[in-house]
Amino acid sequence: MSKLGVWQDIIQCNPAIVRKCTVHIGRVAKTWRLAEPGFGLSRYQLDSVLSCRAQARGAQLCHERSDASSITLPVVLSSGRRNVTPSSKRLFGFKAHFEGPVNDSIELYFFRGTYVGVSSVEQHTTNVCGISSEAVLRDLRFDPDQLVGQYEPLVERLRPLRRRFKWLMVGPLGFAGELASFGPNIYPAGDALGFIDPFTGSGILNALLTGASAGQAAARGISPETYLRQCRSLLRNPYRASTLIRSLLDAGIAEYLAPWIPGSLLFRLTRVARRVGAI
8 A cells, every 4th residue: 555655545444454364154153363453444445545546646537438449548457346257156245334343353154055255444443344146135035134134143243233225236246267358458367356255355456456457568668468368377376275165065065174173274365365465
């Protein structure tokens, strides 16, 4: 954040301090301390800080939909995830903010093919977000309140909290098997480049790294193909690790392996091997 020039802006948002991580899988709960404390900040605040900083440095923010064939100037594409998911495997995301007691832990809950993350953000608020299959949500009439009530550890965690606004939902979602290419002059970044499992906690990190790399490539006239090759090298390990972990969860094996796998190892497996640099 200091390299982006937004460190003081982030501090002024009064982010929560995160020191621990707890994973709940079935009847197993595993907790470990993070190697370094992190900040809990809502996407609303983070996106606002980054957008204001980019525009202050001369970036032009465009919301219009454009035909890729008509784009002649370099464009960093950050339009979010693409809908490339087969109808039989569609997923939907949901989130809401809650008020009540906060803590210094990121908490991950896995049940019924569903993931729910709970963490504190700025202003003593708790962010609750998750992702589940269309089949599971359809059985519950797409009501996240009913869904989070299916798993007792999550019920206990949310019991003292009160939801501040209606659940927000987005979908369909699909995990990326291959990074997206949009043709000449277009440099996709973040979810537009590839959507990774939210439980890795590395989606924002990947977006910041690929966004910085896309901006450098576009400014220096580096081809999108060269940029994509660097992204594939940068993101290979996190994507492979998330695919393996998801497979273990789907197979029902993760609950039995969780007590034996160090939490620090899980954290490292889902992070990029090195920081992105100039192309």
